[in-house]
Amino acid sequence: MKEIAPELRLRLYETMLRIRRFEEETGALFAAGELPGFVHLSIGQEAVPTGICAALGHEDTITATHRGHGHIIAKGADLGRMMAELMGKRTGYGAGKGGSMHIFSVDLGVLGANGILGAGQPIAVGAGLSAKLQGSDRVSVTFFGEGASAQGGVHEAMNLAAVWKLPVVFVAEINGYAELTPYQYHVSVPSMVDRAGGYGIPAVSVDGNDVEAVYEAAVEGVARARSGGGPVLIEARTTRWHGHFEGDRQLYRPAEELESLADHDPLTRQADRLVAAGLLGEEGLNVLERRVVEEVAEAVAFGRGSPEAAPEDALLHVYASEGAGAAGAAEVTR
Amino acid sequence: MKEIAPELRLRLYETMLRIRRFEEETGALFAAGELPGFVHLSIGQEAVPTGICAALGHEDTITATHRGHGHIIAKGADLGRMMAELMGKRTGYGAGKGGSMHIFSVDLGVLGANGILGAGQPIAVGAGLSAKLQGSDRVSVTFFGEGASAQGGVHEAMNLAAVWKLPVVFVAEINGYAELTPYQYHVSVPSMVDRAGGYGIPAVSVDGNDVEAVYEAAVEGVARARSGGGPVLIEARTTRWHGHFEGDRQLYRPAEELESLADHDPLTRQADRLVAAGLLGEEGLNVLERRVVEEVAEAVAFGRGSPEAAPEDALLHVYASEGAGAAGAAEVTR
């Protein structure tokens, strides 16, 4: 493995911090009743999307999950438009129609978070297929958890990608739970690497709380997919800190497990590394912290200051052929 | 492996012969325009259901496929009621409502042939589940092909059976094709044994044209499932002689392949063995042949002689709670 460039190591940390602070703020806003519907936070899991997306180019695409804020931020999303979407505002990525579970950014190659388990994986295979058909070297990445792995859609996607040798990177983000029950309720093998073997898909398991380990695996997997080697799978074992959704009191989790969450903190780990390597001191950390906090605060301010979706906006964007769609989309661009 | 009892070795041959002659007759009747709809024949594959079902007891259940005549005959079905069903007669297993692709016999534990790929496997898992819940040592067997293996339902069934350690035997009946395209269009690994590994399901691959080999694998797999060892998978590699459905001219198959079909004949192989072992001579073979041919002729006569389903019978059996169902079912019992 090549050394990771110092700048990138710093950026990995910053991206994780951006996800963390965005989601903490989201949790607070939700608790305060400022966000409608329900939200799933990925606090504790930031290393996975961060490490993966750092290995991607702008043209590459991802499909995210119901717990997708991190994936989408790591792919470069604007925090303001994300927050606006969570608030149901007109300026949100979905003009307030989708909410937290349905954030798309076609420009950034975000082909949707998804409220249906196992649906994003076939879609990602299609993105890989069109790359092949178009002669592009675009790579398609799809995130899913242990719960989703029980879905037929994930199976059909892996099989199809393998039969057609498509440039798809399957990222199994294993956080120990699917809703309120643990891994072994959903999967019969110790690791998704075993599952990948059932399709002949090369796979690797990495410490999903180590952003550099994730990044290195991603670089290798993405390179393989990009160069025509067919699909790969990366299992990243990580830790969900919050409940399945905000409001879930996690009574089903052992107390020791809940108490030791911070031991796995991917941010602390990366910060310590950067400090040890002399890349960052206390002051540097503070600067980053302030920058991110400010960015999140701006996002919240943007969301709050944005116009509510007008009731009749509900009628827009059902059909492309009605023409209303294009106009509507243009309006929400900042 | 223990020796197989001579009587059973003979019975294995006879069951295969019964399937073969039944299906040959079916093909002839179809060509003559006597059977409505369409039919899928399993000629050449007789060793698979025969070897598997010989390891089962009456209480054990199976789910069959669209190419299911062999499975159902091997489980003990009455050829007359089967033929009547193919003819759409009132005395058929489905009272003429289902046809070739939907034969059930609740009494024999035949939980349906199925016209939907990947649907029988979760149903079989449910039969295994109820066995467990009822404290029964019943085993549930499900047949599927390489084509079906691409379906999400097969995945969900394997995963569920493995997570819950249910007494389910998955039989992958690999005949080289799914409709008009070969194995590798549908599966990315050389064998279903690899696929089973993705669930931690113990698996074995056998020569599906050797009925004794299939039987031996079945005895072992069924014993394991019955004794609480959880699901197993048996891959049986076999050969489809006819087209996907009758009328398919198989233009997509290499000429040499079509010419060499008889080299794999499971009946010849078993007959040769029985002769070599001194269990059967020319005359014995003839006796069996005459008995089976007669049985098939009787089945055809029974079908032909049976009353057509009355048009208004279409209204029966939609709901159990209407009461009509029970009466209707009683009528069709010979």
Next chain:
Amino acid sequence: MKYHAAMREALRCELERDPAVFFMGEDVGLPGGIFAQSRGLYEEFGAERVRDTPAGELGFMGAAVGAALTGSRPVVEISFADFFMTCIDQLVNQAAKIRYMSGGQAKVPLTVITFGGAGRNAGPQHSGSYEAWLGSVPGLRVVMPSTPHDVQGLLKAAIRSDDPTIVILNKALLGIADDSEPGVEPIPFGKAVVRREGEHVTIVAWSAMVQTALEAADILAAEDGVSCEVIDLRSIQPLDGELLGASARKTGRVVTVQETVTFAGIGAEVAAEVSRRAFGWLDAPVQIVGPPFTPVPFAPAMEGFVLPGVGSIVGAVREIL
């Protein structure tokens, strides 16, 4: 009793009554359900009969069909009705048709409970109900209780029925309560109920829209002196055509209200039924009230706009007076 407690109560009663009954779904066991709808059942009946499933509906729905075919009486929860889309083959092509295809040999005593309905800002993929789809499948029964009392009665009837039955609960009703006690008797399928008697107009509603219809009736009585009869369908398949016809013949005017898009929906079916049975008595076309033809949007203002409220019902009634 509360709406979700009524579900639990009916389950408890049936699990106790019949050892063949078992209950399974995502998080319904040890965690007690994401809406606390099954809390305590796991402790009472154990992990075998109150069973947490993997997050793969096609697998466990199919397993329920197989269990129903082999002597068990499974009750399955699909937490959001939208997730039917991942397992609907097992309902439509299997559960519903098996008895028929088997010529009456087999029965499929399967009960499916789901939470449908919008109004909770749950977004486009978590706000569906699909009663028109499932109701149009020969072989399936579909019921939609609007009160805790009916949750108990209809769910018990479903579990005791030998036919596959879908019980669609409504997320928006999770908070409601009535004075029903444990021990409600099973309610026969196909029986609608008059929630309010009236003379001038019949309003037909089901599930969460019943309450909205009753409020509209209050307003119409107070402001317009119009007397509305409000019918709660309760049973979607079969529909209570007799009661619908009788009420339409009495009032001569019918308005239906639903929270799902109206295209080929239950409102259209009710209108067809009413038209067959009471055409000569009708003074106006049946008004079918429902949302515009869009997915259910997330943002409260937009979701509120698409969902029919008291105002739309009042407006529809006034239009045909």
Next chain:
Amino acid sequence: MKYHAAMREALRCELERDPAVFFMGEDVGLPGGIFAQSRGLYEEFGAERVRDTPAGELGFMGAAVGAALTGSRPVVEISFADFFMTCIDQLVNQAAKIRYMSGGQAKVPLTVITFGGAGRNAGPQHSGSYEAWLGSVPGLRVVMPSTPHDVQGLLKAAIRSDDPTIVILNKALLGIADDSEPGVEPIPFGKAVVRREGEHVTIVAWSAMVQTALEAADILAAEDGVSCEVIDLRSIQPLDGELLGASARKTGRVVTVQETVTFAGIGAEVAAEVSRRAFGWLDAPVQIVGPPFTPVPFAPAMEGFVLPGVGSIVGAVREIL
């Protein structure tokens, strides 16, 4: 041109016109389709653009959605409409809603071709159509051509449309031919067509039932001196409400005929539409003709019994004269 050849012709034309178009499905490539519907396309356009899939509809339907989101224009074949049940989530929760959920950013130019319909003794799991279901999903378009000419025109329109569109062909029509030539122009969605003008009764049909309706009209003209207007819907979503309303106002009597069960079906929707637009002009309730509420049985005698024939249409018309 023959019905299935028209499908091939439209595909050929669009594959040639637009390099972003590709076609995939089970056996549609090298083998040329199980009905020979794509014969020759593989040879002409190659294995990448005329693509044999594994037998897993959920996977390749989802892949089509993903491809449509990233600059391609996939055309997918689902050989029997019944198999929608295994992949319908990708149509209902994904393809149909993505544009909406993305606030208009994304488009999903996906075309799905399927063979629906009964009458071929294909049994309960191979005889469905599901136009009422798919037509009720906001975001989807649904068309059902009844002639080779319309197969060409509607399929081309579907492929050129930026919205996900389902083209339901009918197995029972595979043998028919008309005098259309290659080069039929795309037919705009939402335009029904009058197949026969008439004065006394409007018969509304679509897909295979159009021919049956025309035959019934012949009989009614000959035996009863009744002049029937026969409308072929062609487009299910959107429906041509204007033409339906105008015809109903002219004749005052409407009969719909369909080969799927009528509960919450397109007949009920047509009736609702007609009632909205022509209530005052109607002399009789709209008659909705369709099969009884059963699955489609296998045996010819039973299948023939459930499917509406000329006799049921003639009977329904006579009932309201």
